[in-house]
Amino acid sequence: MARFRRVAALTLAFFLVAGGAAIAGSRWGSYEGYSKVQVNANGTTINSAVPAIMMNGATMLPLRETATALNSFIKWDDGNQTANIYRPNVNMVVSQELDVDKKGAVTGVPKPFFKAPSGYNISFFVFVQMDSLKTTVDGFKISVLDPSGNELDKRVSSESIYDYLWSNAAFNIKFSEAGNYTVRFALKVDGEFVTVGEKLIVSE
Structure with a gap:
């Protein structure tokens, strides 16, 4: 490295x-x-x-x-x-609910959102769909950062990935201040996490 x-x-x-x-x-x-x-x-x-x-x-x-x-x-x-x-193709959706089938697979995101009232705790899901990754990586991380860039919470997987990924993670975040909160998706490459997708939640 x-x-x-x-x-x-x-x-x-x-x-x-x-x-x-x-x-x-x-x-x-x-x-x-x-x-x-x-x-x-x-x-x-x-x-x-x-x-x-x-x-x-x-x-x-x-x-x-x-x-x-x-x-x-x-x-x-x-x-x-x-x-x-x-550069994989990454799609991210932030939603307060997920529709799943009997096998647990996500079939829909009925309540997507991108704004959150300041001062409140909100529970939500982050759904990530990735494809066209033409190499193997050693895991991934989904995290939420506050407006100052501090990591509030994260979900980490050591699953080896090649080509595609469907994953979701549940969070409960307090939007304690107004500003842009970042939902970040990163892949583990050579021992380091590199960002390949981001989504913003605006708190006001």
Whole structure:
């Protein structure tokens, strides 16, 4: 894993075609003689030890940090010197009720919601459907975070997953302050949890 981090940090392996030549004296400064550029993903700046730069008319991005910002993850194949990017298709629903059949399989989500009154405890389910995961991971986590990013509760599974997953978890959360609460779905990759899906609950 340490070797991968070094490679990910030192190797800028994401290319985006950019019109025009790199302009000397970028407003963001320079790195190793190349103009630095700022890259935002959904309004959030991507920061890394090695910055994004302009080289020969192309924008080169730090692969690991960019993948993380786009709810994707990297697996490094050291033998083939290859970085593999994986981005599963994830759908999440937050609902106060779930319909289940006699075998316990979820058949419907009759009371989905995305707003919660501040100051109240609310019980709800998080239903996760994932597919198109073309690699094996070592588990997953469903968690709820408060507006400051603190983890309020979580459900963790060590189930090995390949290709697809259907799962649900029950929570009882006190929405003690107004703001955006995050419901997060993460996969365990090389011993670390990486986020591949999020849903917001707005408390007001």
